[in-house]
Amino acid sequence: MSNSMKSNMVSNQDKSSPIFHILMHLLIGILFGAGLAISEMANPNAVLSFLDVSAIFTQDSSFSKNASWNPDLIFVMVSAISVGVLAYAIKNKMTKPKFTSIWRLPSKLALDKPLIFGAILFGIGWGLAGYCPGPALTALVNNPMEGVYFLSSMLIGSFAFQAISTMRKT
């Protein structure tokens, strides 16, 4: 156990240079960010006009140019999840990740209160401004003022949760 823990850094069996891993991580981020940009999920108005579901019936969304409802987030989710399902099917045929020695997937199973309340809160904040954490990052380039306001307060919110839960434990 402790042995596998120690060997988990990218990676002792792997001979690739750190530069290679830096570039791979950069590439993963670039693909992800390009996905947010191309699908327009990087634009809060595209997200809000999806969440504004009454526009399906009334065709009067204040978030889109032509006032119609934007179904695109469904396409984004379904296609991303389809590739994701493929990824886990391939994973199940592998004994370990290519460059590290163990899988590090979340192990929690309980449907507990923090999960539910956290998701409710996240949904409220997402619906208020149209930013979830990924698009909030890309806003730093595409809409810098909004990105700075949102992202800095997001860090404070996260820190506040950490501080409160540490206080309650001690």
Added chain:
Amino acid sequence: MKFINSGVIGGVLIGFAALLYLLLYGRVLGVSGLINQTAFNKSKEQGTNKFYLAMILIGTLIGGSSYGVFFEPQFVMPNDRSPLLLIIAGLIVGFGTRMGNGCTSGHGVCGISRGSSRSIVATMTFMVSAIITVYVTSRLFQIGA
């Protein structure tokens, strides 16, 4: 109707990024988790190289800057929204994603892909919560638009 839906192309790219991160490094591509681990050392587990995590975030910025390059945007970027709205929303998103251990990418894409019941419940919950929020703010009170 666009010839090829840009949502599908974007979704495939997002899924492919998650596929690479999983199969190469054995991890879940969740942005709130990456930000928290980079900023706060949330994870005390060994083998978390913050520098690599930060590279994913920087890559996301680079990729995100392609907005409007490959497709003509169908939506106008919001430009004169109240800073107060953004600050309140940011605080709630930061607090909520930390409490619920994930956001749209971690729960919504990666978690659902691996069939995690926690992620399926979380995603349904934040979707409904966001839809109600937009209804209340933009339809009942007409703020944030």
